[in-house]
Amino acid sequence: MGQRSERAQRALLDSAEELYARHGIDAVSNRKITEHAGASNHSAVTYHFGGRDELIKALLRRQLAEMESRRAELVAGLAADAGLWDLVACRILPLVEQLAALPVPSWRARFLHQVHGVSAVAPLMNSAFDDSETLAEVRRRVLPHVEGVPEKVLQARSGILGHMVLGLCAEYEAQVEAGTQEGDWISVGYFLIDAVTGMLVAPVTRRGGRVAPASSHNLI
Structure with a gap:
């Protein structure tokens, strides 16, 4: 080319x-x-x-390619007995570090949030990320830490958390553009790591009944 x-x-x-x-x-x-x-x-x-779908896939692949080396670095530095917080950090930090490095105004977080919110194109997000070996490794190592959570509950929580992460990042990106933000992207990242870690292992007080459907973009 x-x-x-x-x-x-x-x-x-x-x-x-x-x-x-x-x-x-x-x-x-x-x-x-x-x-x-x-x-x-x-x-x-x-x-x-x-076409449009191929264009969106290319945008998603571009983002993943930029994050993959950083995530691989974090995963390689994990101890054999790494806890859930450290594993979630491998998922969140490459995203917020990438967003922090973009010029202002940036659009990436809001683009991802838009893709996530349109059912016709949201599955493209998962397909673009399916080939990531580092993400697969993080998922594999997360599962033993959440083995007490029923699978349907875990899937639903993961979908909710994916929406939360993208939504908060989109909101913060808009605040950065407007000059009204507090803190910085890394602070946002650590807030999200804490929140995601806590929700993944939160108690399940009722086993049965309706569980919210998982999002098309699950966090784990």
Whole structure:
């Protein structure tokens, strides 16, 4: 792939991430994305990516690629008997560190939150992350720490927590843009690690009855 084509793809990805974050997935056409990117060819999204879903997958893969090396570093540094908090940190810290490194304004957290909220495209998030070996390793090591929680309850909690993490990050990203934030991204990360760890192992006071459905993007 030539440098010109790479620049064109990067411009389209950046344009899509911003417009999806600001307006929502279904409100943004491929033509709007190409116009915002400054492309003269209104079929540029189709030419470079094949369609909207493929464009969203490319955005998600870009994010994962940027986080994967950091997560691998954290996982490699874990003790053999690492606790749940440290394992959850491997899941959360690469995300907030990536968000902290983006220029202001950034759109990534709000884009992820938009994808998570649209049932037609939310499964793309899981499919983009399914090939991550480090995430698979974190999930495997988390399970013994939550073995007392019924599987359906754990799945539902994981879905709720995925929504919480993305929602809080999206809200904080908007505050950073407005200049009204308190603390910093790393503080947000540690707050989320504490909250996720606590909820995963919270007591199950009633076994049976209705359990909220799991989100399409589970945290573990």
